[in-house]
């Protein structure tokens with residue numbers, strides 16, 4: 256298919272009010288002349304972003320993507336406003352505080368699974384009818400490099416993102432020739448997703464390997480336009496993927512060693528280091 260397939264399409268982007276989602280919205284609006292509907296939770300943030308864009312081609316709808324009923328209502332809303340998507344990007348996600356499994360409350364596992372994994376299942380189930388109006392029905396799910404190699408202290412996030420990658424790859428195979436379905440596994444990216452951590456990540460080892468958000472978004476959009484099915488972006492993500500592929504047992508120990516040696520206080524709770 257020609258790379259022009261994306262021009263002037265209807266696009267839904269979740270997690271549109273911040274970080275990668277915000278950049279995706281701007282790119283699809285300005286570079287590809289798309290009509291974009293952004294989804295996020297916080298009304299105030301969503302309104303402020305919409306006002307900043309001041310575009311007739313942008314609208315937003317706020318709901319918690321981790322709640323099944325909200326997707327049912329969203330599907331009804333799309334029918335009501337006759338917005339039939341050609342491309343849906345499930346990008347909304349949360350990263351809980353880095354902590355050992357022993358120190359992570361069970362509710363954190365449940366909430367992270369709802370937002371980072373189940374939301375994509377709800378999307379596929381409830382928006383299938385809306386998507387069926389399109390000549391180029393496409394779904395892209397934003398997973399993470401943590402779905403490529405396990406990192407200590409990130410069990411809820413890694414479990415949810417690994418489930419999301421596996422779900423997407425199963426679905427992509429089933430839908431071959433009918434829908435374009437893809438998964439993106441970005442490495443560390445400079446966004447606000449680290450707000451729950453005890454320290455900013457601009458410094459130290461994570462700061463060094465993190466990709467600027469506009470650069471990461473450019474790669475994701477390029478991959479979508481070329482209809483790539485599995486996208487791994489960022490130096491750290493590529494390294495993690497390679498290590499885990501060739502040394503599945505040793506890589507987890509090695510990554511854990513690097514995290515411990517980094518002396519970053521965000522990892523203290525994982526290794527139970529007292530400050």
Ligand SMILES: NC(=O)c1ccc[n+]([C@@H]2O[C@H](COP(=O)([O-])OP(=O)(O)OC[C@H]3O[C@@H](n4cnc5c(N)ncnc54)[C@H](OP(=O)(O)O)[C@@H]3O)[C@@H](O)[C@H]2O)c1
Pocket residue numbers: 269270271272273274275276294295296297298300318319320321346347348349350370397398399400440441442443444445446447448449
């Ligand atoms: N940054 C990284 O290093 C990195 C690396 C790998 C993968 N990723 C993935 O990339 C995606 C985007 O992350 P980001 O770094 O851009 O994060 P971010 O700056 O924290 O933005 C997250 C977005 O998701 C929305 N969101 C969160 N929970 C939601 C919920 N329950 N319902 C609806 N919207 C919700 C937020 O909206 P509200 O503020 O309104 O809640 C916000 O718009 C995530 O899936 C993340 O896991 C990020």
